[in-house]
Amino acid sequence: MRNNNIKLTIGVLVILGAVFYLIFAGLSNATTAYYLKVSEALQGNIEFGKFYRLEGKIDVANASFDGKTQPVVLKFQIYDEDSPDKKLIVIYNDIKPDNFQEATGAVVEGKFNPDGTFHAQNLNLKCPSKYEQADLTQPDGKISRFLKALGLKK
Amino acid sequence: MAEVGYFSIVLALVLSLYGVAAFVLALRHKSPALLESAKGASLAVAILSTLATSVLLYFLISGEYSIKYVYEYTSNDLPLFYRFSAWWSGNAGSLLLWLILLSWYTVMVAFSRKAKQMAPYASAILLLNSAFFLFVLAFLANPFERVEGWFPGGVVSNGSGMNPMLQNPGMVFHPLTTYLGYVGFAVPFAYGMTALIMRQAGDEWIKVTRRWTITTWLFLSLGNLFGAKWAYMELGWGGYWGWDPVENASFLPWLLASAFLHSVMIQERKNMLKIWNVVLVSLTYILTLFGTFLVRSGVLTSVHAFGNSKLGWYFLAFTLFMLAGSFYLIVDRRQLLSQGRSFEAFLSKESSFLINNLVLVGIAFAIFLGTVFPLISEAVRGVKVSVGAPFFNAVSTPLGLGLFLLMGICPLIAWRKASSHNLRDNFLPSAGLAIITVLFLVITGMRKPYALISFGIAVFTVSTIFREIIRGASVRHRLTGESYPLAWLKLMGRNRRRYGGYLIHLGLILMLVAVTGSHTYNLDLTRSLKMGESLEIGSYKLTYETLDVKVIGNGREAVYADLKVYNRANRRLLGSVEPQKVFYPTSDQPATEVGLRSTWKEDLYVILADWDKQGTATFKVFVNPLVYWLWVGGYVIIFGTIFALWPGRGSQTGARYLRDGAEVIHAQGKETA
Structure with a gap:
């Protein structure tokens, strides 16, 4: 019986060891992306070869898509909400996602090109309006006003 | 009417808190009257939640756009089906869905005849959860809020759409x-x-x-x-x-x-x-x-x-x-x-x-x-x-x-302790089959290690499950003299929990095969084509025939491309795919409608990405092997679960294995003695 418990304990430890090994081995530079603000990137605060994740607003009006080149090119500018004049060029070699025109923001993951543009491997669009349709400037109902009057709602 | 909905929520909140207290006090003071009252409160909470939901559904279906939630998620052109599903399209409505499920589950627990002494506390815990959702609905996400600027009697003629x-x-x-x-x-x-x-x-x-x-x-x-x-x-x-x-x-x-x-x-x-x-x-x-x-x-x-x-x-x-x-x-x-006891064997x-x-x-x-x-x-x-x-x-x-x-x-392993001898007898044929499969796959050109391991494991696991079923049926056949098919059916029927579990495992293996295939052998290609031009991917040749617009009901229009699909090797026509971009009246962004040709072997998946005035269109094409089996696996899991759960004889727990060396051996011989 004791012998079995030792064998079982070893088995358990082997599995736990494998889980932790896989987690730590999985956390390499190839799988992790560092969060970065666009303004920080423009200050040159970057390392080539490292994965970054940038979140910002995108300039939808001036985005361009060229489907005739190989690979295809979607080119747009990304900027921080608090400094709209500092823009970074992002190049994404894939098709334009459906909700691109209505996107309020984007998350791009990828590496910097030597010329300072950002080469995105993943593009995720942030659409607060995606499930919360149409950005009504927070209409306030009667009940809501009543609750505010009572101090139950800000 | 909106006030009725909101008031139901507030009242339900009060009653749910009362119910929590009443359940606990009823147990403390052993008061049957208070217990009945608490059960009544849980029922009232469920009825009020249903009332609130009904009011919201009435608004969604009748198009009462002065309600902010209705305004935001529906519009006049929306089909009835989606007006109903708008219930859970947004935040407040989905919380209401959560609440209504929880509150009726609470009623089922409170009035349950099983484990009567446990029901009151369990109901109290569930009611506490309901109270939280009611609090959120009452004060943070009110589904009955009106749109801004609404005044009593005001009418809003259309919503912004889903x-x-x-x-x-x-x-x-x-x-x-x-x-x-x-x-x-x-x-x-x-x-x-x-x-x-x-x-x-x-x-x-x-x-x-x-x-x-x-x-x-x-x-x-x-x-x-x-x-x-x-x-x-x-x-x-x-x-x-x-x-x-x-x-x-x-x-x-x-x-x-x-x-x-x-x-x-x-x-x-x-x-x-x-x-x-x-x-x-x-x-x-x-x-x-x-x-x-x-x-x-x-x-x-x-x-x-x-x-x-x-x-x-x-x-x-x-x-x-x-x-x-x-x-x-x-x-x-x-x-x-x-x-209670320790593990008896490794x-x-x-x-x-x-x-x-x-x-x-x-x-x-x-x-x-x-x-x-x-x-x-x-x-x-x-x-x-x-x-x-x-x-x-x-x-x-x-x-x-x-x-x-x-x-x-x-x-392959029995409860308590498996002998290495019987393990070897059971193990070797299945392992052999898996190795033969892997060798065959290597010979046919498959080289990716994870895919080979995965398919090998799939074959091994399927074969041990089938061996187990066949072995059980033949034991039953020997003991009862029933014919093999009858023995098999009765074996499955009498031990539904066990064989339902195996069915679920088979479903999961189908999913494993699908995931392996679609992750390791998928192809994709993005190309711009003029009308009449073709592209080749995998075993397919796709010819871009036309680009056109059509009206598809409810004010929606679709831009679609027609692509003929040929077998790349012998140029035989296999069919066609029609990727679309659908334009909705209430939205500026078009939605992709994938052109899909799905077979048991692989999916041909085509997206119409872009086009210009000359009719040149950009397509993204994927070939995703074995995806079909992902959905089939899902259906097998549904079937297996229902099979295991179906009430009546055969869905009970198996025998307890507590006494050393004297387990109950099932008449069907389903366990290894």
């Missing part, structure tokens, strides 16, 4: 099944906590909640599957699973619930792993709340999120409250839960179940860590770092394959 992406059957069933899968875990959680509060060391709570757990597990499986299908058909990126935080949030409780389903069998049969089971059921439920927090807080960027709202933080607070409460109970009552079903549990929880832990990694790294190192799909794949692939291997070894 997001096109939600106008898909997948988005009707995915949220519904996922919510059923989330809410249902409240019941086993409540019973588990009740067992601790009442200092009941036995497994009664597990017996009472078995059907709840399995049914809920099925709904959560379906929720994930429908979500994957929706993503595949509607999001147009050629995949069905992206390791997005919100996908992970519904995968985590699924993993833990799967572990729980297995480990309770050990407690039922051997009275072991008691603490572990309580911990698992608590974590499962708490992770469903945590998932809701992730979706609603905006703390992690996700493609699924419900916009940023403060609501998430209330969910976090409630999650932490539940976590602290259950943790306290488990630590305080730990003596109650001490092991090679036994119970030890293999233990390993299965460790691997499932290990995968869940890794995925949890990866999901919240940005928060952890920011807290620990001050740098926010995220991990993506490569991390999740790197961790879950080997562990998942180990799990599938275990699934194949398990039927």
